[in-house]
Amino acid sequence: MKKVLLGLAVSAILTSGMATAADYKLTVPHVSNLDSYNHQSLLVFKNFVESRSNGAISVDIYPSGQLCGTAKECLAGIQAGMFDYFQTTIAELANYWQPIGAFDLPYMLPNDRIAECVYSNEEFLGDIRQHILDTAPNSRLMMVSNSGGWRNIATTKKQIKSPEDMKGLKIRTVPAKIQQELVKQLGASPTPISWPEVYTALSTGVVDGTKNGIVDIVMNRFQESLNYMVLDGHAYMGGAWVFNDKKFKSFPDDLKKVVIDGVARAKPILTFIP
Template sequence: MKHLITGALTAALLASTAATAWAQDAAYTLRATANSNENDEDYDGLVVFKNYVEAASNGQIAVEMFIGTQLCSTGEECLQGVADGSIDIYIATSGGTASLFPFVQVLDLPYLMADDRVAEAVLDNGSDFVADMRARVLESSGDQIRLMTIGNTGGWRNIATTTTPVATPADMAGLKIRTVPAELPQVLATALGASPTAIPWPELFTSLQTGVVEGTANGITDIMSMKFPDAGLKNLTLDQHAYMGALWFMNNAKFLEMPEDLRKVVADGFYQLQQATFASPKRKSIEAYEAFAAAGGTVYVPTAEEKAAFQEAAAPVQEWFRTNVDGGGEVLDSFLAEIEAVNARLATEYEAELN
């Protein structure tokens, strides 16, 4: 046992020494930031990205990680940093990006993707939809910002409340629901009969505790990492209305200045990152649901009929997106076409798997 421990410590020290040497000898240094913490899927993804890129480039690329608000604090500020080159890599949700790239809100359109298997295939780096989104980001940013991949940050958005348990859209009537400042989530809350209230994330605990809002739409890992049950959040409805996509951006000039072999390493690194963020919420949600139940929380899974009622109530949000977002119709058609193609392919795969 002593030899095993000594060997493990030696390996760790060698890895640390190698990483330090790589950082010193690197021809390219990438400054990556995530406005989260070390318990978040974003952090998990960046650790995987850093490890892969530094090793696969044989130290030619070093990755510096800045977790929290060391480099920037808002989506607009961080994306400006990516555009001007002071930040090389940044991760944002669609809500945090919508003010600059309104079309990314397509990821928040409700009840379009059935489950993880569908969502992960739709967001595959080689899909036509992701290629369309990448082209739109480049064009909208004047070729300054590049969309590298779309991962996940927290699983699926579900309806959670402090007061009335929600089983149908009728239960949403008049509920004060917290949303991000982006318009689409507010339109969705209104369509479901609720009263949307934009609340900054750091203020949500107190807002739930004091009754400023009576509910929110978040994934279970976020709910538990922020200890929202302590603020009175006790009811969770697994309607899974939106997959919590995470958009990873990079300064385009920094990417293109590297030789092609290193660009491939970076692209492959983002693939590794994406897969890590797909997996991380699945594992973390197990413990999070257990903790939610232990804190007195109750979980409700809507029936097929109840889910259909939510879909019907939320249907006007698609028309809002087509009408109010520049290029919204084209982006939504691209999204729907990818979903349809994935569903058709999965039907064939299930036929082979189940028979």
């Protein structure tokens, strides 16, 4: 009798799991390669969410710009409901709500401790989340994390020792006004290039340098073209993790908690907004 009851219980559990399997499917694109910290973080998110939801949520990750080649395209996909989760930057969100671009002011954050203090103010960033929802509908800011470390200026052929050395150079930037203005004020020409195309742009001489963190440079093998770097640490770029708001609100409360916990587990957090 015990064996029969145990068999019935196991069967009921399996049947229940099958009935709820993949009730919710998350489409998660990113523009980095398979070795990037973004991809590794999303693998953690996928494993956590799928297991803790007992298969009710499935997560499909599309790396290397397979579904969208730029942050602008990916964020538009989030708003349209084509995609469900995407990691962008604070600088990119400034294209939707300009005041957040203040985080890009050069040399404003002097060290990691102060940067983490700024980004860990949940009430402050909760207000920012609402502004983002107002100006970029359906884009729910889930958390802000580090995004490749402190930004430095790296060049292919010319060593930079002073601002005067920047004159005439073409420097890759993201399409953010403050970052572009910094390059202009240093005498160089800002050249916005989407992330998947930066390696080729550096190797073919389309640009003379880039503004990136050391982690990003090494993970994407930019050092094959770059020969010089000024460790000026002019920006601490925050990684903004954005979720499709309608999809998030469609979850029952127990699965909302699974997603929230999955976001929290996926990456070292500077701030988390439930």
